[in-house]
Amino acid sequence: MQPNNATLRHLGWLLGGLAMLFVIVWKAPALYTVQGLASYLPLHMVAETFSIVVAMLVFGVAWNAYSVERPGNIMILACALLAVGLIDFAHMLSFKGMPECITPSGPEKAINLWLSARLVAALALFAVALRPWLPLTDPRFRYWLLAASLVVASAVIWLGLAYPQEWPRTFIAGQGLTPFKIGAEYAIITIMLVPAVMFYRQARQPQTYDAASLFAATVITILSELSFTFYSDVADIFNLLGHIYKIVAYFFIYRAVFVASVREPFQRLDAEFAENRRIAKALQTVSLYTRSLIEASLDPLVTINAAGKITDVNHATERVTGRTRSELIGTDFSDYFTEPDKARAGYQQVFLKGAVTDYPLVLRHRDGHVTDVLYNASVYCDEAGEVLGVFAAARDVTERKKAEENLLALKNELEVRVQERTAQLAAANQELEAFSYSVSHDLRTPLRAIDGFSGILLEDYADKLDDEGKRLLNVVRDNTVRMGQLIDDILKFSRAGRLELSYSDIDMEELARSVYDELQPAIAGHEVRVEIEHLPSARGDRAMMRQVFVNLLSNAIKFTRTKDAARIKVGCSVEGNEAIYFVQDNGVGFDMQYVGKLFGVFQRLHGITEFEGTGIGLAIVKRVITRHGGRVWAEGKVGEGATIYFALPVKEKAHG
Amino acid sequence: MDDAMKEVEILLVEDNPTDAELAIRALKKSNLANRLVWVKDGAEALDFIFATGAYAGRTIGNGPRVILLDLRLPKVDGMEVLRRVKGDERTRTIPVVVLTSSKEDRDVAESYRLGVNSYISKPVEFDEFAKTVAELGLYWLLVNHPPVAQR
Numbered sequence: 001m002q003p004n005n006a007t008l009r010h011l012g013w014l015l016g017g018l019a020m021l022f023v024i025v026w027k028a029p030a031l032y033t034v035q036g037l038a039s040y041l042p043l044h045m046v047a048e049t050f051s052i053v054v055a056m057l058v059f060g061v062a063w064n065a066y067s068v069e070r071p072g073n074i075m076i077l078a079c080a081l082l083a084v085g086l087i088d089f090a091h092m093l094s095f096k097g098m099p100e101c102i103t104p105s106g107p108e109k110a111i112n113l114w115l116s117a118r119l120v121a122a123l124a125l126f127a128v129a130l131r132p133w134l135p136l137t138d139p140r141f142r143y144w145l146l147a148a149s150l151v152v153a154s155a156v157i158w159l160g161l162a163y164p165q166e167w168p169r170t171f172i173a174g175q176g177l178t179p180f181k182i183g184a185e186y187a188i189i190t191i192m193l194v195p196a197v198m199f200y201r202q203a204r205q206p207q208t209y210d211a212a213s214l215f216a217a218t219v220i221t222i223l224s225e226l227s228f229t230f231y232s233d234v235a236d237i238f239n240l241l242g243h244i245y246k247i248v249a250y251f252f253i254y255r256a257v258f259v260a261s262v263r264e265p266f267q268r269l270d271a272e273f274a275e276n277r278r279i280a281k282a283l284q285t286v287s288l289y290t291r292s293l294i295e296a297s298l299d300p301l302v303t304i305n306a307a308g309k310i311t312d313v314n315h316a317t318e319r320v321t322g323r324t325r326s327e328l329i330g331t332d333f334s335d336y337f338t339e340p341d342k343a344r345a346g347y348q349q350v351f352l353k354g355a356v357t358d359y360p361l362v363l364r365h366r367d368g369h370v371t372d373v374l375y376n377a378s379v380y381c382d383e384a385g386e387v388l389g390v391f392a393a394a395r396d397v398t399e400r401k402k403a404e405e406n407l408l409a410l411k412n413e414l415e416v417r418v419q420e421r422t423a424q425l426a427a428a429n430q431e432l433e434a435f436s437y438s439v440s441h442d443l444r445t446p447l448r449a450i451d452g453f454s455g456i457l458l459e460d461y462a463d464k465l466d467d468e469g470k471r472l473l474n475v476v477r478d479n480t481v482r483m484g485q486l487i488d489d490i491l492k493f494s495r496a497g498r499l500e501l502s503y504s505d506i507d508m509e510e511l512a513r514s515v516y517d518e519l520q521p522a523i524a525g526h527e528v529r530v531e532i533e534h535l536p537s538a539r540g541d542r543a544m545m546r547q548v549f550v551n552l553l554s555n556a557i558k559f560t561r562t563k564d565a566a567r568i569k570v571g572c573s574v575e576g577n578e579a580i581y582f583v584q585d586n587g588v589g590f591d592m593q594y595v596g597k598l599f600g601v602f603q604r605l606h607g608i609t610e611f612e613g614t615g616i617g618l619a620i621v622k623r624v625i626t627r628h629g630g631r632v633w634a635e636g637k638v639g640e641g642a643t644i645y646f647a648l649p650v651k652e653k654a655h656g
Numbered sequence: 657m658d659d660a661m662k663e664v665e666i667l668l669v670e671d672n673p674t675d676a677e678l679a680i681r682a683l684k685k686s687n688l689a690n691r692l693v694w695v696k697d698g699a700e701a702l703d704f705i706f707a708t709g710a711y712a713g714r715t716i717g718n719g720p721r722v723i724l725l726d727l728r729l730p731k732v733d734g735m736e737v738l739r740r741v742k743g744d745e746r747t748r749t750i751p752v753v754v755l756t757s758s759k760e761d762r763d764v765a766e767s768y769r770l771g772v773n774s775y776i777s778k779p780v781e782f783d784e785f786a787k788t789v790a791e792l793g794l795y796w797l798l799v800n801h802p803p804v805a806q807r
Contacts, residue, residue: 441757449674452782484780
């Protein structure tokens with residue numbers, strides 16, 4: 001309990017008042033001389049009965065409210081008061097004017113029992129004050145206390161009632177109290193000073209028991225004892241005062257015991273209840289908060305026990321399954337999926353590994369519609385780390401899946417389209433091939449006939465033809481040959497675009513040199529200075545690349561034929577990720593305004609009589625280079641020469 | 657020698673009469689056309705070579721000493737004729753020269769795969785054509801020595 005200085009102050013006033021009363025009675029002669037109160041016996045009986053009742057109440061309350069954790073002090077006090085009450089009862093029976101009880105009643109008989117009771121009470125207070133306010137070391141000890149109390153009370157009562165003459169003299173009629181009696185009272189007072197001081201000191205500090213009441217009880221008992229040292233007649237005012245004090249003192253003991261045994265535990269219980277209520281409320285708040293978080297989740301959340309039964313769900317789960325919380329709890333988790341076995345395998349995996357992520361499942365709604373979900377789940381444990389169950393969160397991936405499916409459908413569609421287009425292209429290619437095959441074979445046959453029979457005419461009828469006739473036949477033959485060449489060239493060009501590239505590493509410098517050597521007959525007497533610089537190797541189709549050099553170099557040789565100091569240069573520069581090769585000549589060149597026509601099929605910038613050729617060479621070069629992922633361009637000036645460039649992508653060494 | 661004289665030396669398989677005429681003329685000039693048989697399609701060629709049909713009276717071993725074969729032929733094409741000739745024990749040693757307008761790589765490759773002895777692309781120019789035909793006639797009939805068993 002709290003240090004109640006206010007209570008102590010009130011007690012101070014009360015004790016002061018009682019002391020003052022004592023002083024007034026002592027100093028007022030009129031009262032002092034009051035003796036032989038005629039109606040004192042009933043008064044005494046009322047007073048004693050009251051005090052006995054209080055003593056019994058103290059015992060009854062303390063004994064019945066006892067529990068092991070209560071301080072043993074209360075039990076000591078209670079048992080002592082039981083004895084005191086019993087002895088007081090014998091004292092009441094022995095009071096002067098009462099009927100004979102074993103022996104005739106008389107002042108001394110009552111005093112003997114009185115003193116005994118007071119001594120027991122004083123010793124009890126002494127013991128209670130000195131003993132640490134702690135529970136009994138052994139709860140059974142209270143039975144010993146009760147037994148001791150009853151034995152003492154019985155002994156005293158028996159001795160007091162049966163052998164009054166054996167007790168020391170305490171009162172002599174006409175003389176008053178003997179020194180023994182007064183000495184005994186003082187001795188009791190002395191004993192009680194110790195608990196008075198101790199209770200007082202304890203009352204000033206926070207105590208779990210009502211030390212203030214015990215302090216008051218002790219002080220009032222002392223006042224009571226003092227009263228009994230003064231009286232000259234057992235029925236005088238001091239005797240009455242003593243009894244009144246005693247009742248008040250008992251009342252305080254009762255209060256102390258009641259507080260300690262009943263009120264304090266109840267208050268503590270109340271406090272505990274309040275605390276529990278507070279904790280429960282706090283817990284509820286926390287729980288509600290947690291719950292609100294779980295419910296706020298748009299993802300279906302569920303907890304599953306080791307048996308695979310649902311133990312909790314949130315609203316999202318109710319929505320996605322179309323079932324209420326109470327319907328779901330206690331049922332099999334796996335029942336709500338299109339593939340229950342897979343769902344079961346999923347949570348078993350969680351129990352085994354502790355967690356799974358992005359586990360794909362399909363939830364089935366009560367109405368049959370399904371939701372594609374990805375489950376993320378892990379086990380949750382109690383304080384001891386024991387696995388309680390699985391906490392699983394599903395993520396609705398229907399939209400994502402739909403998007404993926406759309407993407408897949410688009411991809412498939414695209415693939416189909418690509419396949420169709422590829423097939424069309426292949427068909428077209430095949431047609432083209434058939435066409436060129438046909439061209440190659442069929443177109444040349446009639447040409448050969450024209451040329452052949454013109455030749456036969458010239459041979460067999462030479463004598464019948466004049467010179468003009470022969471010339472005309474030769475024009476026919478020249479044009480057939482030219483037509484044959486055109487057919488050959490267009491087939492070459494078509495082949496350059498059609499044939500599959502077979503990639504290999506090409507030593508471009510070596511290739512250019514070998515082509516040049518091969519073309520030596522074409523130079524035939526004309527002096528040409530050819531310079532082939534170092535050329536980086538390239539990756540491509542060797543045969544086609546060879547055709548490129550053949551076309552470019554033969555062009556260069558052809559167009560420098562009219563120059564006296566013909567020069568041809570083959571070189572390369574690497575820029576970025578391109579190797580730019582070039583073939584340069586100082587031949588007739590071309591007008592840059594026609595540069596766009598240069599690489600066209602059968603485009604010629606010179607008259608047929610100036611330079612032979614069908615105009616397919618550069619077209620083939622362009623086609624081959626383009627197919628290699630490169631590009632071609634040209635620079636030139638009329639009369640000064642031309643440079644044909646072709647750039648090829650540089651391949652990383654690692655690929656080579 | 658009498659037997660040898662009766663032997664057909666050149667089998668010309670050519671559907672185009674002008675090409676055939678030009679070829680025969682060129683061979684004649686080199687005196688190689690005396691023992692020449694000209695058939696106009698693949699089926700007739702096979703009949704001749706394997707002595708069936710109209711040529712049932714022939715003996716398989718009795719020539720020709722060389723076959724000049726065009727590829728584009730009615731009924732049975734040249735490639736099939738080549739396959740049959742080179743696929744038969746009795747005829748596989750007969751030299752076959754493909755003489756065609758086609759310069760297509762695949763025809764060349766397929767012909768060699770089937771065991772052709774020579775592949776000649778017919779030039780447009782008559783002079784060159786005549787020269788080529790005369791040269792290969794000379795080569796296969798006079799320069800080349802076929803295995804003894806064939807004779």
